[in-house]
Amino acid sequence: MASDNITLKDTVELMLSDDYKDRFKAEYFQTKLRYDKLNRMIVKADAGTLEFEPDCPLNMLRAQLESMDVYLHMLAVRAEKEGIDLTWQG
DSSP: OOOTTOOGGGGHHHHTOSSHHHHHHHHHHHHHHHHHHHHHHHHHHHHTOOSSOOSSOHHHHHHHHHHHHHHHHHHHHHHHHHTOOOSOOO
16 A cells, blocks of 8 residues: 555545446455554554453454455455556545
8 A cells, every 4th residue: 555544534435436446446445454453453462562452362353364464465466467556546
């Protein structure tokens, strides 16, 4: 992603587009945002600096992160095959 300042709200226009490529980009960016946020949380938990206690075990959150990583990879491969540029243009 080109910008670390993207928010979910920034993806709404893409998500509502009639063009499937725009909706695909929105899905990728939204998943990437959630992946990055979850990853930061796990890093803080591992470092002992997380300011709250998660409601579920960290191993479950790590498994979720792994699944999201695989999904992001598949989206990136599909984007490459379909000629969808995943560079943030917002």
